[in-house]
Amino acid sequence: MMVMLWNRQQSSQREVVGIARQSTHSLLSEQMRAGGEAQVRQLADALANPLYYFDLDAIGILTRSALRVPDVDYVLVYDPKGRILHDGSGDIAAFGQPMNDGFAAEIVAAKGPHTRQTDELLDVSYPITIGDERLGGVRIGYSMATAARAEERALDGLRAGFDDVNQRSLNWLLLLCCAFGTLALIGAWVLQRMLVKPIRMLGDAARQFEAGDFESPVPESRRKDELGDLIRTFGRMRESVVRHDRDIRRVAYSDALTGLSNRLAFRESLEQRLREQQGTGCQLALLFADIDDFKRVNDTLGHEAGDEVLLQVAARIERAVLAVQDADALVARFGGDEFVILLQPGGPEPDGDVRGKAIRLAEALVLSLSEPMLLNGRQVLLGTSVGVAIFPDDAGSASLLMKNGDIAMYQAKMAGKNCYRFYSRTMDQAIERRVRMEHDLRGAWERGELTLVYQPIYRTRDRVLVGAESLLRWNHPEDGAIAPSVFIDVAEQSGLIEAIGLLALRNACHEAASWPVPAGAGEAPFVSVNVSARQLRSGDLLQQVADALQQSGLPPERLHLELTETAVISDEANAAALLARLRGLGVKVWLDDFGTGYSSLSHLRRVQVDGLKIDRSFITDLLRDPDDLALTSAIVAMAHSMGVTVVAEGVERAGQFELLRERDCDLVQGYWLGHPMGGPEFVAQLG
Structure with a gap:
């Protein structure tokens, strides 16, 4: 009976240890996975705007903040092709390199959150999107070492308690068997009540933990022996797990900055x-x-x-x-x-x-x-x-x-x-109109609805026509003329601007190649073509410009590309390299709408351009607002000191033209000098 009781106790001990190991491992792993997914999802939401605007500083701040979280081994922000954009380091040594580990292919191909776990590592990734557009994703690796150590400490405590209890029980059983054989049955019953039942109760509590029930009470014990210590240790472990689960839920369901709900x-x-x-x-x-x-x-x-x-x-x-x-x-x-x-x-x-x-x-x-x-x-x-x-x-x-x-x-x-x-329902109608406009805009060029017009650009000192800005116009078959500010915005947001911009570039180069030399100019006029931020980011702009020049026969120096200030500065490093290669072709680069974006001439030292266009908002009040006059004069002077040509757009009065000529502004354009006109009318203007 002593042997049977001993075997039964050992079996119960192994069962409890096994259940405790399995439930503790499952619990810690699930907690790490849930916490990791919540952190990665929150970090992905926070990274959406910085990644959309390619703000590496903001991405770095968020990434380094995530790296400071305990047990985080690495944080990777990657683009849709799996190339690393940030790893939390100061110099981003891995920038642009593809993720080449065993999980990389699955992560890049995944349409949603992706989690892989090994005994040593928990890897959690989450896509970063804005609307239906996938910008990339973020990936965090957690070390399982802390969880493994916590699991082993808990099990070591259980084993130590069991060993001590078993040793004392064995000594007591031997003493009872040797000295009081007649009391063996009573001793076995006492042991059953004292040891096996509490251990079974602990086993039941461990199973409830495994099922995710953290609120079920652990058996209480007033015993002063090791089994009582074991029961109380198990109870403290449950309280710790409940507290840790509550903290994880608080982090997962609240905004880290404001403390509000997320x-x-x-x-x-x-x-x-x-x-x-x-x-x-x-x-x-x-x-x-x-x-x-x-x-x-x-x-x-x-x-x-x-x-x-x-x-x-x-x-x-x-x-x-x-x-x-x-x-x-x-x-x-x-x-x-x-x-x-x-x-x-x-x-x-x-x-x-x-x-x-x-x-x-x-x-x-x-x-x-x-x-x-x-x-x-x-x-x-x-x-x-x-x-x-x-x-x-x-x-x-x-x-x-x-x-x-x-x-x-x-x-x-x-x-x-x-x-x-x-x-209101009319708002849905406005969205439907926008969707219909996007649909109609597809193929509008092929149907002859989209055309190019040219606004003359004059040299200020002698008022000689030296070039023109090509502008898109859309004559809708049902709605008539649609303002460029309306359909260009739709084209930008839908991505159609890349195809339309390429067609506009090719046609502008083709028409400009046949323009004659105006009287007094000494050379054929140039044509300036607007380039959108999407075209700048696409990576194909350099080849598209080279092909357009080759196919049209237009000399590179007669092609001017106009880029908005915000489009260039938002991705300054890549823009600087691309603009340098464009200028290497002989093409001139102008900065459009200067003064409405970052408004810093210091950027021109890092992003070399050939000219800048002062936004019309400054020229409009030039005659009434001394501040606009002073700012315009300062821009002209500082740009000339850097060897940059200055163009003023929106000149609609003679007084504005005279003030700009006095301030040595190089080129001007506006309704006072000439409205946008079709290609044949512009050629006639040159004659």
Whole structure:
């Protein structure tokens, strides 16, 4: 009986140790996986805007912040082809290199989150997208060493407790068998009650842990022996696991900067509340608030100032929400500068006027967030655009409600920013019109709807015509002439601008190759062609320009490429190398709309250009605003000191022309000198 009891105890010990090992390993692995996926998903959301604008500084800050998390071995931000964009290091030594480890091919091919785990490593990746466009992804590797050590410490404690208890039990059994054989049955029963039952209870608790039930109580014991210590150790381990699980959930469901709920937590709460309200006739209001011109803060004052702005905005939003009486509100930050508020009537009238409360809250948000903010001793004036969608009037599901709220916020921005708009069906119609315009824009060139016109460019000192800017015009068969500001924006967002821009480049070169020499110019006029940011990033621009010049026979020095200031500076390193190769072909590069973007002549030392065009907004008030005159004069003087040609666009009065000639501006264009005209009319103008 002693042998049988001993074997039974050993079997129970092995079972408990095995179950504890398996459940502890499974629990720690699942916790690391859940925490890793939450961290990677949150990091992917935070990286979306920096990656879209290829802001390596912002990517580096977020990546290094992730590297400081315990157990993180590496963090890799990669592009859609699996090339490394950032690894958290200062010099990014691996920049541009492909990921060549065993998981790389699966990660690049994955359409969603991807997790692979070995005994030594947990690798979690998540794609980074904006809309339907995949920008790349982020990948974090976690060391399993800490989890393995924690598992071994827990099991060592269990084994040590078991060994001590078993040794004492064995001595007691031997003593009882030798001295009191007649009491063997009583001793076996006592051992059963004292040892096997508590161990079985611990085994049951371990199985509940394995099933994910962390709240089930662990058997309590007042025993002063090693088994009591073992039971109490197991209880403390359960409390530690519960606390760790609670911390993981807090990290996974809250915004790291503001402490507000994040997108995941808000979505779950929204779906739960919608389920509760289904069929009750009660309304909910969803408010999307997006800070106006927030990017300007990051670009001019830095990302630390941007974080301070977000903290102040979050505090003002919470104060505005608390000021709404009889309302239950949930505030969340979706990432970047976008905040969301779920407003539900509360108090004695749960069926109160949700729309009225939403109006009061939206007005309070617009008013509060338009007040100056103090950052590092200077005032910053921002604003907010708020979109409001009502459940169930505007949508019956969480996804559609959030979509319609986002559409309303976008309409508020289109209405001039710093205001609020309620969702309406007409907004969907506006989106449908935009989709139809994108559809009609495809093949518009082939159908002869898209044409090129040329606006003359004159030399200022003698008012001689020396070139022209080629401009796109769209004559829609049903809607008539569509403003370039409208269809160019659609082409940019849809990606059609790459194909349209290539056709415009080829046709402009072909027509310009046959232009005669104007009287007094001494040489044939040049043609300037606008290049979009997408064309600049595509990597094919150099070959496209070379092919267009070769096919048309146009001399390279007669082709001027115009690029916007923001497009060049947003990817300064790559842009500088590409522009240098373009200039190596003999093509001249002009910086368009100068003064509306980063407005820093210091960038011209790093990104070499041949000319810059002062934006028309400065020329318009040249005669009335001394500041615009002084700024224009300074730009001309500083550009000339760097050997850069200056072009003024938007000249519509003789007085503006005279002032620009006095300030030694090189070239001018505008309606006062000549409207955009078709190719034959421009050739006639040359004659």
